Amino acid sequence: MxxxxxxxxxxxxxxxxxxxxxxxxxxxxxxxxxxxxxxxxxxxxxxxxxxxxxxxxxxxxxxxxxxxxxxxxxxxxxxxxxxxxxxxxxxxxxxxxxxxxxxxxxxxxxxxxxxxxxxxxxxxxxxxxxxxxxxxxxxxxxxxxxxxxxxxxxxxxxxxxxxxxxxxxxxxxxxxxxxxxxxxxxxxxxxxxxxxxxxxxxxxxxxxxxxxxxxxxxxxxxxxxxxxxxxxxxxxxxxxxxxxxxxxxxxxxxxxxxxxxxxxxxxxxxxxxxxxxxxxxxxxxxxxxxxxxxxxxxxxxxxxxxxxxxDTEPSLKDTAEGLLDKHKINEGSVVFRNVFFRYDGGENDVLKDISFHAKQGETIAVVGATGSAKSSMLQLIPRLYDVASGEVLIDGVNVKDYNLDELHSRIGMVLQNNELFTGTIIDNLKWGKPDATNEEIEEAAKAAQAHDFIMSFTDGYETLLGRGGINVSGGQKQRICIARALLRKPKILILDDSTSAVDSDTEQKIRANLDALLHDTTVFIITQRINTMQSADKVIVLEDGEIDAIGTPSELIEKSKVYQEIYYSQQIAF
Known part of the structure; x- marks a missing residue:
């Protein structure tokens, strides 16, 4: 009462x-x-x-x-x-x-x-x-x-x-x-x-x-x-x-x-x-x-x-250190240090002893079979969940010590099933940056290979989208979502299999544009495409929630059986 x-x-x-x-x-x-x-x-x-x-x-x-x-x-x-x-x-x-x-x-x-x-x-x-x-x-x-x-x-x-x-x-x-x-x-x-x-x-x-x-x-x-x-x-x-x-x-x-x-x-x-x-x-x-x-x-x-x-206390909220809001993400380097994670109520660890270092500006491809906890691992970076033990560090600071607003404003995420909201395309894009100029919006849309199909609509950027973007294709929806994330110029960008609905050529163009537009941004890409893996600076291979191997594509083709299976399964035999 x-x-x-x-x-x-x-x-x-x-x-x-x-x-x-x-x-x-x-x-x-x-x-x-x-x-x-x-x-x-x-x-x-x-x-x-x-x-x-x-x-x-x-x-x-x-x-x-x-x-x-x-x-x-x-x-x-x-x-x-x-x-x-x-x-x-x-x-x-x-x-x-x-x-x-x-x-x-x-x-x-x-x-x-x-x-x-x-x-x-x-x-x-x-x-x-x-x-x-x-x-x-x-x-x-x-x-x-x-x-x-x-x-x-x-x-x-x-x-x-x-x-x-x-x-x-x-x-x-x-x-x-x-x-x-x-x-x-x-x-x-x-x-x-x-x-x-x-x-x-x-x-x-x-x-x-x-x-x-x-x-x-x-x-x-x-x-x-x-x-x-x-x-x-x-x-x-x-x-x-x-x-x-x-x-x-x-x-x-x-x-x-x-x-x-x-x-x-x-x-x-x-x-x-x-x-x-x-x-x-x-x-x-x-x-x-x-x-x-x-x-x-x-x-x-x-x-x-x-x-x-x-009366429910959010299971994730700002810590005492986070409330001070004294830490800012300036570079975007990411370190996982002996991280274990399980979902609340779960009996077994989903991630076990995960350790790696992603430097500023690196592109990290994360690969593995379905259920290997790729998405779970990357969701720990913006602190959508908290680790059971170990640490996730950004610029040397534990993610728990960042203010959540700072953390989420500096990290862009594009999920495989990203939803769009009822409204115009430009309204959806401005979710990434409400005060974005038309020039910034077009730059992000071009980088995501979305500008051309948007302009093919009668109303262009003022085209009204139905609930969940029902009147655009899956590939178009993904590209709008990528543009939305790029608009905020994040220090860390997470792409969770977010180009699965576009063809390989379009994906490579998007990758090239990302390198040009966000050359200092640390990018994590969950992918099953060997071309994307090959263009990454480093590849993390996960198997059953554990790291099977980490290295450059050329190193992994020599030492990782999991990577070899993915690589050779996508080669065309004549």
Missing amino acids: KKYWQILKKYKVNLIVSPFLVLIFVLCETIQPLFMAKIIDKGVMVGDLSVVTTTGLYMILISLAGLVVSIINVFISSRTAIGFGTDLRTLLFNKIQQLSFFDIDRFSSASLITRLTNDISKIQQVIQMAMRILLRSPLMMVLAVFFVVRINSDLAMILVAAIPILSLAVYIILKKAFPFFIKVQQKVDRLNGVVRENLINIRVVKSFVREDFEANKFVNSSEDLRDMVIRASNIVVTIFPAMQLIMNISVTAILWFGGRKVISGELEVGQLIAFVNYLSQILISLMLLSMIMMSFSRASASSERIIEVL
Whole structure:
């Protein structure tokens, strides 16, 4: 709640005004049965039309006043709830941006989307209900009980006895329903995950004609959600029959005993009718209160999921030394010193005793079979993960001692499956450098062999890209991503098999342009192409997470069996 108050205090004026508006509205509501009793007892029963018209006019004016106050409160509560939801969503999104790859994988992207949307919407609804109904229900109940005691204290005891029984029934039912509300949100996570995975991989689904399989998977997840909602609802709906039963018994008792009092002259007809009206108000207030409690229970489950993310300490963050931000990357030399690494929760080391030195301006090719941990090794350089033991040094400084902003701004990464964002090509390129000039953008695009195909589009650099760059080919997407990385002129550039979708000639042109544009930049290239390996200053051969060999291409062709197998497998025999 402390985190929520940091947001809600922006709306403290609304939070203060709202209860007063609710109080005025409740007074307008609860005073009406008294006027009705007066009309019946002092007007209708004695035939005095002036009492009927005068009291009726008061009732209309009071109703209009209550309506105006209610409209104002609806406006205030809606504005506060929507503002709160927007601010909380922004806070949660910013927190997600701070999480590491591991943290995001632990929550799953589908679950985070649900928390940003569905869970926050539930809390937003509760804020609005709390400002409109939460105070209204108990106030209406208290005032109604006060007035019925004034009318007849004996009959009022029936209501006083019924209210605790109703409250206990509501509490027991909601307590049993709460665990199901958490499970409902988990089922929503799973359904969102199925939808998200299907939409991302829709081309694969269609190419393998697996629409029926995906449809069945969606139906199963949807039915699981339906069944869980029904189980939760079955418990919750028992609230209303229980309330109706208790209140109907109360009404029957009041009419029985009240009728006897009317016959004996202890109670007037109008007072009995007012008594029944107050009974209806109490029933309505209890039903509203039970609805609020039910919404609070569901929102409480959602709140736990949101707080779980907000309270998560990023597994990767600036160290005390890094916060000082006193180290700068000026050269880009990289040293691995006896590095071991395993993913959090893993039983075995993915990398074992990795040691090498890459000098400034060198191009290092990293090769090895699939699963040899090539990507894992290079992701330690920008500290996307932390080593289990050993050190990764840049310019002689441990990467943990750099400020993360400095580290990431000086290291460029181009992944094999780099994604583009919805927007123009120039917008995507400026991710590398937001203040880049048109000349700098064209220079980077030409170096990445992207300028020509970009200019072939009708709108050139202003061409609008679909979600994920869906309207450009795989090779074009890779070249845009390379240009984006080149634009920031990094001291260290990591190319993770990022030219796999372009032909060898284009790749060699890109390599030549890299040498000219970034001649002082240390470049790491994960590749399976022998031409790229041969053009590197040094090659690191990985096998099962260990270094099999390090050396120049000419040295490795003599001493590394793994390198020899790669080399000879790509030679053309005539």
